[in-house]
Amino acid sequence: MPEISPVDCAHMARALELAERGQFSARPNPMVGCVIVNDDDVVGEGWHELAGAEHAEINALRAAGDRAAGAIVYVTLEPCAHHGKTPPCAEALIEAGVGRVVAAMQDPHDKVAGKGLEMLSDAGVDVELGLMRSAAEALNAGFVSRVTRNRPFVRVKVAASIDGATAMKNGESQWITGPGARADVQRLRARAGAVMTGIGTVLADDPSLNVRSEDIDTRGLQPLRVVLDSRLRMPASVRMLTLPGRTLVCCAGGQDDTGLVEAGAEVAAYRADGERVDVATVLEDLANREVNDVLVEAGPGLTGSLLEKDLVDELVIYQAPHIMGSETRPMFETPSWTTLADRRGLEIRDVSQVGDDTRITATIRD
Numbered sequence: 001m002p003e004i005s006p007v008d009c010a011h012m013a014r015a016l017e018l019a020e021r022g023q024f025s026a027r028p029n030p031m032v033g034c035v036i037v038n039d040d041d042v043v044g045e046g047w048h049e050l051a052g053a054e055h056a057e058i059n060a061l062r063a064a065g066d067r068a069a070g071a072i073v074y075v076t077l078e079p080c081a082h083h084g085k086t087p088p089c090a091e092a093l094i095e096a097g098v099g100r101v102v103a104a105m106q107d108p109h110d111k112v113a114g115k116g117l118e119m120l121s122d123a124g125v126d127v128e129l130g131l132m133r134s135a136a137e138a139l140n141a142g143f144v145s146r147v148t149r150n151r152p153f154v155r156v157k158v159a160a161s162i163d164g165a166t167a168m169k170n171g172e173s174q175w176i177t178g179p180g181a182r183a184d185v186q187r188l189r190a191r192a193g194a195v196m197t198g199i200g201t202v203l204a205d206d207p208s209l210n211v212r213s214e215d216i217d218t219r220g221l222q223p224l225r226v227v228l229d230s231r232l233r234m235p236a237s238v239r240m241l242t243l244p245g246r247t248l249v250c251c252a253g254g255q256d257d258t259g260l261v262e263a264g265a266e267v268a269a270y271r272a273d274g275e276r277v278d279v280a281t282v283l284e285d286l287a288n289r290e291v292n293d294v295l296v297e298a299g300p301g302l303t304g305s306l307l308e309k310d311l312v313d314e315l316v317i318y319q320a321p322h323i324m325g326s327e328t329r330p331m332f333e334t335p336s337w338t339t340l341a342d343r344r345g346l347e348i349r350d351v352s353q354v355g356d357d358t359r360i361t362a363t364i365r366d
Contacts, residue, residue, distance in 0.1 A: 004102075004131055011035045011042075011074040012104060012132045018047040018056070019076045019139060024190040025050050025219040028290035030077055030107075030143040034060040036098070038071040050219055055080065057089040061096050069097035076136045078107040078129070081115040090116040093125070100126040104136035109147050142193070142292030145313070151283040155314045156296040156303050157188055158331050162319050165328035166300060171204050180355020181318040185297075186213040188316065192223045193291035194248075196282075198302040199229040206239050209297065224248055224291065228277045228302060231255060236263035250277045280311060304332035307344060310364070315346070317360045 018033030026032075026048045034056035036044035044067070046059025054062075057079055061068050079089035079101065093101060101120050106129060107113060121127045137144055142153040159177045160166050167173035175182070189195055195209045209225045211218055222245030227234055230252040236259035240247055249260055253269035260267050270285070271278040279302075286294060296303060306312050317331070337343065345365035352359045 004128070007040075008074070008102060008131060011037055011072075012076070012102065014042075014045070015056075015074045015076050016104070016132060016135055016139060018045055019136075021047050022049055024216055025221060027051065027193050027221070027292055028143075028146075030140040032056040032075065032077045034076070035074040036060045036064045036068055036071045037074070038064070038067045038069075041067075043067040043071060055089050058092055061092055064096075070099045072100045072102065073098050074102050074131075076104045076132075076139070078103045078105065078112055078114070079116040079120065080107065080112050081119050088116070088119075090119040093120060094123040098125060100128070102128045102131055104131055105129070105133045108144055140292075141313070146287045146290070146292050150287045151280075151311075152193065152286050152291045152294045153313045154283065154294050154296060154306065154311055155188065155192070155316060156298075156306060156312050157185060157316045157318075158303065159185075159318045160320070160331050161322050161324040161328075163323045163325070163328075164331055165324035166331055167329040168324065169327045169329065171329075174205070176324075177318045177320045177357045178355045181320075181357040181359065183213065184318070184354050184359065186211055186216060188295050189223055190216045190218050192293045192295035194224040194226050194286055194294045196226040196228065196294050196296045196302075197298045199227060199231075199233050200299050200301060201297070202227055202229070202234055202238060202240075204299075207297070208239055208243055210240070210243050210245055222246075223295070224286075224289070226250065226282070226286070226294070228279065228282065230272065230275060230277045232258055232260070232267070234258075234260060234265075236260050236265075241265055250282050252277050276305065279306065280309065283311065300330050300333040304334040307332055307364075308334050308336055312364055314349075315360070315362045315364075317362070318354065319358045319360065321356060321358075 015033040015035045019031040022031040029051045032048040044060040044064030046056045048056045081090045145153040190211045225247040232251045232255040241263045247265045249267045252272040257267045270281045346362040350361040
């Protein structure tokens with residue numbers, strides 16, 4: 001088996017770059033990129049653009065043509081081995097006569113899970129697994145979460161002042177952050193399979209929760225809007241029900257839909273958690289609906305509840321450079337936390353300037 005070289009790393013880095021082009025349109029499929037190299041020349045590149053369309057390997061093979069024979073294939077995810085909406089990529093690579101396949105990570109889906117690499121190896125193709133695995137897994141953290149944990153990757157977005165306030169006591173919150181941060185949030189929404197909020201936010205702000213940017217090519221996809229509304233207080237006249245895309249209203253069973261279904265919403269009943277909808281059950285249902293990533297844009301009650309239940313995978317906090325004082329609402333309401341031992345440690349992954357604001361991306365420490 002050939003040793004991994006800096007050249008291999010460079011080609012895999014390019015494949016990861018290509019894969020990311022599908023971040024707004026490939027869902028619910030994973031993002032995948034592929035680079036084909038023959039005699040040190042890149043002869044084909046491809047990425048998975050849209051669910052149901054050709055996979056990255058097929059697009060790269062089409063670009064490579066006859067020069068795929070004997071070539072090295074760098075792909076960010078194990079080639080599939082099953083017939084789905086498209087034929088198996090492993091078969092196509094074998095038929096093209098490639099000599100070596102370097103895959104960043106194994107596909108965790110039980111329909112693949114090593115079968116693609118095994119098929120290639122059985123056909124005499126040199127197979128290597130694991131180059132830049134962590135980067136590939138991070139790129140598809142939502143897909144991995146859905147198929148291995150049966151729940152989406154949960155990303156909580158918060159906009160706050162530098163002293164941690166998300167609104168004044170009377171609820172006034174528009175706008176804490178600047179236009180740069182708000183534009184950045186559009187990209188978070190475009191990456192998500194669903195955007196979740198609580199009924200309090202809907203009643204206070206009447207949000208749209210859709211992607212509104214001509215600079216983001218989602219191929220017409222909008223995230224599923226998910227509203228947690230245990231007692232179905234949401235009016236049928238809310239703005240989001242007039243917009244393209246689907247809205248799921250989650251109640252705690254036995255409620256009259258008050259015209260929401262007629263207005264275009266889907267209403268579904270879930271197990272209750274006290275006076276709230278059990279959000280863990282909602283997340284499990286979203287996974288069954290093939291939602292990889294959930295973006296939470298909500299008030300401190302829902303965000304705090306998610307933290308308390310250890311259901312947050314990533315925090316994205318936009319901090320504005322101003323002080324709002326003590327008569328304000330916090331980022332999170334966590335009434336069960338009463339000692340320092342209850343606190344959650346964060347691992348800061350990135351700190352960036354977005355316009356006048358600071359974006360902090362963090363994960364929760366185990």
